[in-house]
Amino acid sequence: MIVKRAGRNVVLAAVPAAVFLTLGLSGPALAEGAKAYQIDLAQLNESGSRGTVMLSLKGNQLTVQIESEGMVPGSPSAQHLHGSTKGHDFKCPDATDDTNRDGVLSNTEATHDYGDINISLTTTGDTKATSGLAVDRMPVADKKGKISYKRTITVGQDVVDHIKDLHVVQHGIDRNKNGKYDFEGAGKSELDTKLPQEATAPTNCGEVKGAAVGSIPVGAIETGGGSLGNASVQVTMRDGVAITVLAVAAGAVALTRKRASAVPVRQENTGGGA
Numbered sequence: 001m002i003v004k005r006a007g008r009n010v011v012l013a014a015v016p017a018a019v020f021l022t023l024g025l026s027g028p029a030l031a032e033g034a035k036a037y038q039i040d041l042a043q044l045n046e047s048g049s050r051g052t053v054m055l056s057l058k059g060n061q062l063t064v065q066i067e068s069e070g071m072v073p074g075s076p077s078a079q080h081l082h083g084s085t086k087g088h089d090f091k092c093p094d095a096t097d098d099t100n101r102d103g104v105l106s107n108t109e110a111t112h113d114y115g116d117i118n119i120s121l122t123t124t125g126d127t128k129a130t131s132g133l134a135v136d137r138m139p140v141a142d143k144k145g146k147i148s149y150k151r152t153i154t155v156g157q158d159v160v161d162h163i164k165d166l167h168v169v170q171h172g173i174d175r176n177k178n179g180k181y182d183f184e185g186a187g188k189s190e191l192d193t194k195l196p197q198e199a200t201a202p203t204n205c206g207e208v209k210g211a212a213v214g215s216i217p218v219g220a221i222e223t224g225g226g227s228l229g230n231a232s233v234q235v236t237m238r239d240g241v242a243i244t245v246l247a248v249a250a251g252a253v254a255l256t257r258k259r260a261s262a263v264p265v266r267q268e269n270t271g272g273g274a
Contacts, residue, residue: 034058037163041068041204044093045105045173049203051147053168060160064121064168066149071141071203072174075181078138078200079149080129081119082111083166083208085158090115092167092205104175104186107200114167114205119153121168127153133192135199169205173198 034056041051051068064081071077083090093113098105120131123139131137139149147170159166175185175198186197 034063037208039168039206039208041066041168041170041206042092043070043204044110044202045175047173047203049170051170051204051206053206055163055208057160057163060155060157061152062119062155062159062163063150063152066121066139066147066168066170068170068204069144069146071145071147071170072172072181072198073141073143073145073179075172075199076135076138076140077147077203078133078135078171079121080117080132080169080171081121081166082114082116082169083118083162084115085118085156085162085165087162087165088115090165090167092169092207093202102186104173104197104201106190106197107171107202108190110169110202110205114169114202118159118166119155121149121151123149123151133195133200135195164208167205167207170203171200173201173203 035058036054036056039053039055041049041053043049047070049068049070051066054063054065056063056065066079068077091113093105093110095105097109097113099109117129117132120127120129120134122131122134122137125131125134125137139147141147172181173186174180176182178185181196181199183196186201189195189197189200191200
């Protein structure tokens with residue numbers, strides 16, 4: 001088992017402050033009228049990485065805050081919003097995506113499930129999909145393997161309309177446990193042979209909402225089992241008060257999984273830096 005399944009969304013208690021305390025925020029951190037979504041990052045590749053993300057959307061301004069741990073100390077971590085802004089059905093990957101059975105879930109293998117890059121979560125400069133491997137502009141984990149990231153990005157209307165269809169993915173693993181990215185751990189990256197596979201393999205993933213009911217599958221339909229075991233949470237600021245709304249009730253609601261069976265089409269965003 002090389003992957004632990006990423007949770008859909010964290011279910012918050014009745015006290016909305018739980019949203020903000022997780023990320024060390026306070027209520028005023030959200031602008032009036034902003035909508036915010038908190039999601040969990042669950043480990044991939046047995047990385048031990050985990051984290052919490054808050055996406056706050058006001059108009060076309062998207063603020064992304066990430067607190068993660070278990071990253072490779074002192075190393076940059078490529079991170080992105082993956083998925084579709086055209087209603088296609090993507091999700092976080094599982095162990096079945098390691099198609100060559102080499103024990104490492106590569107980005108190319110995982111892309112089948114979580115889709116191509118929509119927004120590159122860089123620290124400076126542009127946030128286009130083409131900056132996905134701009135490791136010199138990605139956050140660097142501290143000596144304890146923790147990353148704290150915050151940036152506000154101008155996004156297109158397609159992102160605004162489909163924010164719940166996107167997923168957060170961080171990359172970078174240490175397969176041979178020597179505290180750095182190297183070619184000894186998993187060989188060369190299939191994305192750029194100048195980079196180790198350890199530097200580009202996904203380390204965690206979290207779904208903004210999970211596969212949307214009624215969304216359009218990419219390619220043929222593959223049947224399977226699934227359930228909505230958790231609830232997604234939307235937080236809206238109104239008159240300075242955080243109001244929590246359960247978008248999907250928790251429960252044993254059985255669904256038929258529609259999985260992608262075709263290569264996803266890259267979705268470009270129109271976002272810039274802020």
